[in-house]
Amino acid sequence: MSKFRRQLRKEAEQWWQEGVITVDIYEQLSERYKFSEIEPDAQNQFVAILLGLGGILLGLGLITFVAANWQVWSRAFRVCLLMVLFVGINAAGFYLWRRPSRQKGLQRLGHGLLLTGALSLGANMALMSQMFHQSGQAYELYFFWGIGVTLMAYSLRLTSLGVMAWGLMAISYGSWAVSTFWLTNSSWLEFPMRMMPLIVCGLFVPLAYGCRSRVVFVLAGLGFAIAFPLALFSYDVTNGLLAISLLLPVACLWSYDRDVWRFTPCSINTRPDPFQAVSRSLAITVLSLTLYIFSFKATWASPHLFQDDTLTELSWWFVNIVVFSVFAGLGWLRLRHQLRHGNLWQEQSINTVTIALILILSTGIVITHISLGDINIVATIVVNIMLFLLALALLRDSLALGVRRTFWGGMVLLVLGLLSRLFEYNTDLMLKAVVLVLCGIGIIVAGLWFEHRLKRLSARLSQA
Structure with missing residues (x-):
């Protein structure tokens, strides 16, 4: 939507300069599509990215601090500290995230704290298992960590948490695949790992509708398409x-x-x-x-x-x-x-x-x-x-x-197919050179021609 508004503002300014529309019409368009808020929206997206990165670094810093003093503290103090950090970070993040929409700065800060809380969940699980001498494979930790973050994403309907949960499940499945295919290690998670295509679709497709996120849906589809034959x-x-x-x-x-x-x-x-x-x-x-x-x-x-x-x-x-x-x-x-x-x-x-x-x-x-x-x-x-x-x-x-x-x-698929056939079979170097030059010229010419055709089509639609 922001891309459409930005393009519409550019076209409206050009129409105004060419005398196609009057100042009143331009002001009506500006008020209807809120041209004045286009740049602040881009700035807000940049601030959101900064807060997200800051939240991740804050979580990593807390994890490192706890790891540095881990041996000094008693077990009871460590358990209490982990629980307080986890509950406190998530509670503060949820409180700030639920602030009114006019306080977008506090909302983004809360969003960053929620990402930090998701990171602290994995640290808590790893440290708790270490304290109580519960050993296991690394992919088991990532699997349950991903399940926990998925539940957080469902409860808050946050796309960022859904992406993090998908990444954790992907790491878990990839680690399991390596340990199973090459190291021939077995685990009690064999069944859920074999059912990963169903688990990915069952978890992340409904989450995509709940978050209204195309990104989560794309990740769910890619996870299914990769996990199904890989299993x-x-x-x-x-x-x-x-x-x-x-x-x-x-x-x-x-x-x-x-x-x-x-x-x-x-x-x-x-x-x-x-x-x-x-x-x-x-x-x-x-x-x-x-x-x-x-x-x-x-x-x-x-x-x-x-x-x-x-x-x-x-x-x-x-x-x-x-x-x-x-x-x-x-x-x-x-x-x-x-x-x-x-x-x-x-x-x-x-x-x-x-x-x-x-x-x-x-x-x-x-x-x-x-x-x-x-x-x-x-x-x-x-x-x-x-x-x-x-x-x-x-x-x-x-x-x-x-x-x-x-x-x-289509261009990438066509050129990739031609070059693959060229290098797959024993062909002369001169032929390879000619084909590479022709492909390069063809891509440049086709790209410029298509962009020219696209501009003509846009101009024709705007005049209609």
């Missing part, structure tokens, strides 16, 4: 499960709708989902990365990824498959009218029909790879075709809709 890669699996683990997140993200449990077409939904567009952008991103990874011939030739070993110890992981398969099935049932009456040549090239065809073709290729034997060349060619068609579709949609982010996403 499977510690096993020896068949191609069918590999295809499901890579493509089911795309199907879930594209068909996502908060009213997925209603057996009605999504076109009659009177209240559109505010995060559906974000979820579909995530689906395109995950699909692009998946196609790019499988566009290399070495991926299809890897004996670890494509084998037909006996499945063992997969019972808990199948819960993820069942739950998200049901979720994706319900979502695609709500999209069935687009599949029945869809047109590949509609305004957007990347639509439900396109995504469905890519998912079906990709799944068929992976499953056929083990049924027919060695089809590395065919699979690589087909995946590369889909990758470049996806990049061209992004470019086509960006030109039709005038979306800068879509244009550069």
Whole structure:
């Protein structure tokens, strides 16, 4: 909204100077959209960032102070000190954060203290376990710390606490993955870690709606898309499960709708989902990365990824498959009218029909790879075709809709695919040099042309 107001102020000033609008109209626009508050809003955002960083440093300083004097104090005093610090910081932060909206400075100070309180929670848990000789893995501490910060985020509906909680859960899951895959350590947290895709979605998707935060929703979607296949890669699996683990997140993200449990077409939904567009952008991103990874011939030739070993110890992981398969099935049932009456040549090239065809073709290729034997060349060619068609579709949609982010996403995917194929195969240095120069010139020319077209489109809309 602030970006729109800033652009509107700039355009209104230009219209006023050119005589298109009068002073009275400019003052009405200024009063309606509060042009005078644009710069203070930017300053307030900068102050909020400073207070957040200050709160984090304050928390780290308190933790360091306690650690420096830890051995000198008695156990009872240490327990009381930890509890007083935790309760006092959070109580003060909550009190200041709940101040009236006109006292924004105190609100931001309270916000910073709440972040400090979230940091002190982890320090308290670590020090308490040390005092009472409770040992364990580091990811266990991060897991319960993340759960605690998530509860704080739910109670206060703060995006910053939600982001911190997601980061703690990501650190916990990453540490567990390292200890399980390479160090072969086991823990009683094996079950919740295997269920991490469900835990991430169950915790952070409702939190995104409670906080009305796109950032939290994006993090939840990325966590699900990464954790779902990663939980499977510690096993020896068949191609069918590999295809499901890579493509089911795309199907879930594209068909996502908060009213997925209603057996009605999504076109009659009177209240559109505010995060559906974000979820579909995530689906395109995950699909692009998946196609790019499988566009290399070495991926299809890897004996670890494509084998037909006996499945063992997969019972808990199948819960993820069942739950998200049901979720994706319900979502695609709500999209069935687009599949029945869809047109590949509609305004957007990347639509439900396109995504469905890519998912079906990709799944068929992976499953056929083990049924027919060695089809590395065919699979690589087909995946590369889909990758470049996806990049061209992004470019086509960006030109039709005038979306800068879509244009550069398609350009990056197209150039990355070309350069990867160039360096993957043994080509002459002169050819590589020519292709690199052409790609560089192409990016510059395409970028300048698109920005010129975007300005013309904006000017045409402003005159309409």
